[in-house]
Amino acid sequence: MHGSAFQPLTVETLPERLVRVTAVAEHVGGTGSSWRVREVGDGNLNLVFIVEGDRGAVVVKQALPYVRLVGDSWPLPLKRSFFEYHALTRQEKRAPGQVPAIYHFDEQQALIVMEYLSPHIILRRALIQGRQLPRIAEDLGLFMARTLFRGSDLHMETRDRKADLALFAENVELCDITENLVFTDPYFSAPMNRHTPELGPVVAELRADRDLKVEAQKLKHLFAAKAETLVHGDLHTGSVMVTESDTRIIDPEFAFYGPMAFDVGMLLSNYWMAFFSQRGHEAEGSREDMRAYLVRVIEETWAIFREEFARLWRTERRGMLYHRSLYEDQGDALGAEQALNHVIHDIWTDMLGFAGIEIHRRILGLAHNADFESIEDTKLRASCEAAALRFGRHIAVNRKHISSLAELDRLAKSLDQGL
Ligand code: SR1
Ligand code: MG
Secondary structure (H helix, E strand, O other): OOOOOOOOOOOOOHHHHHOOOHHHHHHHOOOHHHOEEEEOOOOOOOEEEEEEOOOOEEEEEEOOOEEOOOEEEEEOOOOHHHHHHHHHHHHHHHOOOOOOOEEEEEOOOOEEEEEOOOOOEEHHHHHHOOOOOOOHHHHHHHHHHHHHHHOOOOOOOHHHHHHHHHHHOOOHHHHHHHHHHOOOHHHOOOOOOOOOHHHHHHHHHHHOOHHHHHHHHHHHHHHHHOOOEEEOOOOOHHHEEEOOOOEEEOOOOOOEEEOHHHHHHHHHHHHHHHHHHHHHHOOOOOOHHHHHHHHHHHHHHHHHHHHHHHHHHHHOOOOOOOOHHHOHHHOOHHHHHHHHHHHHHHHHHHHHHHHHHHHHHHHHOOOOOHHHHOOOOHHHHHHHHHHHHHHHHHHHHOHHHOOOHHHHHHHHHHHHOOO
């Protein structure tokens, strides 16, 4: 099938079309006719198949020329598969073992054949079920520090970084989705928006909030202009697969050169949304433990991120930024520490802004989170969402004046209790 025009796969056509791809046949084993194929894609954009045979299994992810969630009225370039492939290969180098192994990439067919992660499940589903995964804070804190630091001018040869900046700069349409769906649409009645009906008054309040709208646009400006590192670009809890002992990060098709704080803010905001949704999942018992767990995960993720970032700063800072000739080489290690504190402080401040805006778009925009959507009682759902919206507004607008997560833990708890 190499070199032929793009054709979407189906459960029926996949064996015949992939059986001659050595990497697939080797991992799956047997003949194509004995393969068991399921389509399991539940994301917003792509087809995802699990292919099982005598020897093993693989995942086949194929882009479609449109947004799956909306249909062919919203075309989307197949090239997102190319960006995903190149992001995965870089992430594997920068944070070894934390992304699925890639077995085969076909640019024309926009498909990636990769490791089948089993018995992993999507982190978002695990959190909705009330499962407390012991590894996520450490694994994701390390993943973010390593990929964000090592993809930047703090670490890379600037020629290589600029080449990657140019490569990923073409991921225009996926950035456009984020620019509109995350930073703009939630703040006016954009045609594809939707929200839980009982939220009407809160939504009107937020859309009339001048300070919030200014902040959202400042954050959009940062997102578009701060080409700092190769970000994952869509690092929510639906982009993470987990078991008790393993954490893998998937789906970096939104990757581009953007601000480090974007990935960190998106991930933490999804934990905060999981926190605010717990009240809607208490039919089978209190989720108090789960809320305490999520607060710990947020604190530990940030602490691990900071520590690992600082370690890399001290040991792998060999790019053109904050060059050692200005600090350590002059015996001024303290100067390097001072600069590090400034960099971390900027990430902290911007992370809070991105987190607040991400919460808003998941409740007011097109693409919602199952954490809230799976709460059937719309009155209860709206009360969880309203608390999250208020929290998001607070952290986005006041981000320069928030100094600790402890302060935010208290705020989250009191908003959740309707205080
Ligand atoms: C139209 S795509 C909607 C959302 O799905 C992806 O996972 C991204 O988060 C995007 O914003
Ligand atoms: Mg995705």
